Amino acid sequence: MGTHRRPKPPSRALTATLGMAAGAVSLLPTQSQAAPKPTVDEVRKQVEKLYEEAEAPTEEYNEVREEEKKLQGEVDSAQDRLAGKQQEINELRGKTGPLAAAQYRSGAIDPSVQLFLSGDPDDYLDKAEMLGRTSDRQADALRALERKQRELTQERATATQRLKALAEARTKAGEKKDEVQGKLRQARTLLNSLTAEQRARMEAAQERADAASGSSDAPADYNGPAGGRSRTAVEFAYAQLGKPYEWGSTGPNSYDCSGLVGAAWRSAGVSLPRTVKQMYDAGRTVARSDLQPGDIIYWYNDNQHNGMYVGNGKAIHAPRTGKNIEIVPLDSMPFFAASRP
Structure with missing residues (x-):
């Protein structure tokens, strides 16, 4: 059998190195060495700062909400005007006879009416009257219908712009609301980190400060x-x-x-x-x-x-x-x- 040999003891240099490493490891932060919780006074100051920081976005939120109300009123008015214009057009269509019916309902229109749609309507109507193709009454009705149609198109564009602005205002208001609520959540979290005794102490200190001021x-x-x-x-x-x-x-x-x-x-x-x-x-x-x-x-x-x-x-x-x-x-x-x- 071979001779049993005892393990060689580590050298002094190695022993020293291991000792240094152990010391270094002992200095690393552990859960038991976590940062101390803020004091009651520190929490109070942080909460006050958060509440103060929430005031500016609160006022911005208020301003956007006022703009939102104004825009909503403009959108409602534009939609009312749209409905009125559409009603006027529907009534005019009923007065323009077969020509208007063909033009606005079926889309199947004869070449002379196509000229009305693609060219200058007023010029066409003048020529049509000269040729006896349409009566004065029909011509007036078609002119009124064409004018109302232009107004309706403009009202639709206005309503679309107002709706877009309203959507943007709502988005901005939501962002400001989130900002304020975030500050308030942070403040509540800080306050909830205190014990009941600490909170009572903080409230008593605040009452004393209020009385002094x-x-x-x-x-x-x-x-x-x-x-x-x-x-x-x-x-x-x-x-x-x-x-x-x-x-x-x-x-x-x-x-x-x-x-x-x-x-x-x-x-x-x-x-x-x-x-x-x-x-x-x-x-x-x-x-x-x-x-x-x-x-x-x-x-x-x-x-x-x-x-x-x-x-x-x-x-x-x-x-x-x-x-x-x-x-x-x-x-x-x-x-x-x-x-x-």
């Missing part, structure tokens, strides 16, 4: 100096205190920021455009030093967020998803401008 969403009666339409608008806004913010909403149970401002002034008989940007462009700019209750306040920029001045350095606004209509100090957000309807 003087914000209020408890129902209240307005007893300030506003008069006339401005008072009506401010009183309406006060009556909405405590109702929830909801993107794209104009009431009566919830509002977004421009939805609240528009509804308040609408209650006073003043019609405002739908979005923050449109309201800013349509209003008369007023200096901060000249603010009066009812004036529209714009924060951050001219298209992101607005509310209404109520006096004493405060404003009422629909803040963001997850919060209710409230009264806040004018400088609770970066003041940008003010306008008067």
Whole structure:
């Protein structure tokens, strides 16, 4: 039998190399070494940022929806006109006798009528009358029919253009809606990552911050100096205190920021455009030093967020998803401008 030989021990160099490799492997991330969950304060800041980022596309969505309503009205009008023109043509066809019947119904028309279709109808009719081929009454009817047919063709082209624009507006509105809902989903996911205790802690911290800043969403009666339409608008806004913010909403149970401002002034008989940007462009700019209750306040920029001045350095606004209509100090957000309807 051969001699049993013991395995040769590894060299010192190999031992050192293996040791280094083992050390390196131990430094690789493992599931137990996953990145720590964000703190409650970090979640709060991320959620606030997401809600803020959702405001601009919310206003863009509102603008597209207004355009969509306008286009739908134009499409409906065009279709009504089409139906009217078609009815007029049907009545004219009944008056043009066998010639019109052949021309518009069967397509089997004699050579003289083919000339009418392919050449200059007016010139043909003049010659036909001279030759006695058609009566004055028939000629007038055919001319009217040809004119109505041209109008019908134009109406169809207009309706087609409006329908295309409407489809494009709907697509754009859908994209903006998806963008807003994506931001809100991210915010909800972050909030759901907190434990019940953490969420309670975060809400308590928010309440303390609101109290410190003087914000209020408890129902209240307005007893300030506003008069006339401005008072009506401010009183309406006060009556909405405590109702929830909801993107794209104009009431009566919830509002977004421009939805609240528009509804308040609408209650006073003043019609405002739908979005923050449109309201800013349509209003008369007023200096901060000249603010009066009812004036529209714009924060951050001219298209992101607005509310209404109520006096004493405060404003009422629909803040963001997850919060209710409230009264806040004018400088609770970066003041940008003010306008008067």
